[in-house]
Amino acid sequence: MTESATAILLVDDEEMLREPLAAYLRRQGFAVTEAASAAAARSVLVDGTPDLVLLDIMMPGEDGLSLCRHLVEARNIPTILLTARGEATDRIIGLEIGADDYLVKPFEPRELVARIRSVLRRANRIPDAAEQAPAGEDRDYLFEGWRLDVLKHRLTDPDGAMISISTAEYRLLRAFLDHPRQVLDRDRLLDMVQGREAHLFDRAVDNQVSRLRRKIEADSRNPEFIQTVRGGGYRFAADVRRAGTEAP
The missing domain is CATH 1.10.10.10 (Winged helix-like DNA-binding domain superfamily/Winged helix DNA-binding domain)
Structure with a gap:
């Protein structure tokens, strides 16, 4: 899958963060769908599976950790958690659940893009010629x-x-x-x-x-x-x- 076709679901109830971040990611060539809650995210997931989910932990209603568990265990979707600075325990739980990475707010958008690309490469969702396996290393x-x-x-x-x-x-x-x-x-x-x-x-x-x-x-x-x-x-x-x- 080419990066221009990479679909990202951004789940965050903070509109002041979500909308500018979505706009930035679109300028980087990603196809971004926004959701303001876990319930809204689940509705989006009914219609298709994104390549990656950016997920805020602290949200009203169902929290991000609960949704993360669903994404990892039921949908096998690569997930990056967006966390507040004081949520060390939640970050640990998120990684235990199976989240692929986390980023502490506030963060530099360029760092987030780098994390996205890294997670997608590990999940084999986008190609990277510089990281092709040596001969023989692609054998099952x-x-x-x-x-x-x-x-x-x-x-x-x-x-x-x-x-x-x-x-x-x-x-x-x-x-x-x-x-x-x-x-x-x-x-x-x-x-x-x-x-x-x-x-x-x-x-x-x-x-x-x-x-x-x-x-x-x-x-x-x-x-x-x-x-x-x-x-x-x-x-x-x-x-x-x-x-x-x-x-x-």
Whole structure:
């Protein structure tokens, strides 16, 4: 998808912020739809799925965190939270839910555009020639009958059924698949999955692991793949290979 076709849903009840920001994003080539509440956003979503949602946390009625959970778990839409400076706890919860990034108000619009492009690239919604995978790195991951499609960010189970995963869950699973049978502590996993300021959100990895276990484990309470290592973190306990390569 080209950047000129990138559709953004901007959800914020502050008209004085929302309208100028929407105008700025349109000048950058994005197609922006505005919503003044979570209810209005849900109405917009009935008619189509945007490429990304910019979501204010503090809104009257349904708050942004509740809507964020719906966007991530039910719709798998990349989401950037817009937060007030004093809402550290809400930012942590947002990342635990699966939001892709956050930006603290007031912010520089150019920084927001950079964050949007970064999230869209990670979600594979826009191409970036400068970040094309090296030869061989676009091969799918295979483990115990499962397949993770690197280019389309799709996960299929041994029966061939597609399993919906969020952008954060994809990044976490790929971190495990890149390091099979290795113990990865929380700091290292958070750095791989969340990147910037990950050390502030050490609870996020446990929540993301729990969500991912529910997707890929036959019994998430007795995991076969993502095993907890006491005092160490987690280990992906399966052999992994890339499509087109011989099994180990």
